[in-house]
Amino acid sequence: MSKLKEIYKTLSSRYGDLEWWPAESPFEVIVGAVLTQNTAWTNVEKALGRFEGNLSPERILNMPTEELEEIVRPAGFFRQKSRYLKAVTEWFTGCNCDIDLIRSAPLSSIRAGLLKVRGVGNETADSILLYAFNLPTFVVDAYTVRFFGRFPINAGNSYMEIKDFCERNLPKDAKLYGDFHALIVQNGKEHCKKKPECFGCPLEKSCEKKMEE
DNA sequence: CGCCAGGGCCATA
């Protein structure tokens, strides 16, 4: 078993099954992926709630920009994000909003297509691919970068390096990737920044002491 | 009160 799988097992046994990214539809995941950019999830929930259960590609496309800005305002960066939402919704509509159709294409080409969309970078693209379309692509976020920085394994530094490292050392499994990412974030939130020696994962050397307590 | 959160774009060198 790879070192990475061991880390996953350890986190999994510690935190169990996490309810990560609950959404009523793939499109809601897409919208959330944009809204959560550098933003606390609690603010995203506020913004999502302001759609009042009426969240559809048609509505986003037909809504005046000013109205959309008001809805997503609580998520911050509301002028950018309302533009981004229009752009990614156009992309989705261009695919007929058809998840099966999208999934029938090679993952790499879907990803490339998403990256061309205004406001969709590496992480947003991977979040959409994984959590909206259930495709096996590893999501790297700020938590993930910090997480691997704390281990004596060289997972790389850049987004793509870390992503490729994880995908090389794990079975190509969307559920596994999704669970792992959730666990990393959960662990990161538990990790105390002000005391970097106080880590949250028992596999970390600095944490062995704490685990013996 | 200041810090920062589940990034990405753009200008600059």
Added chain:
DNA sequence: TATGGCCATGGC
């Protein structure tokens, strides 16, 4: 390729 400024709200 790699920094740095910018975008904005709400929780703590």
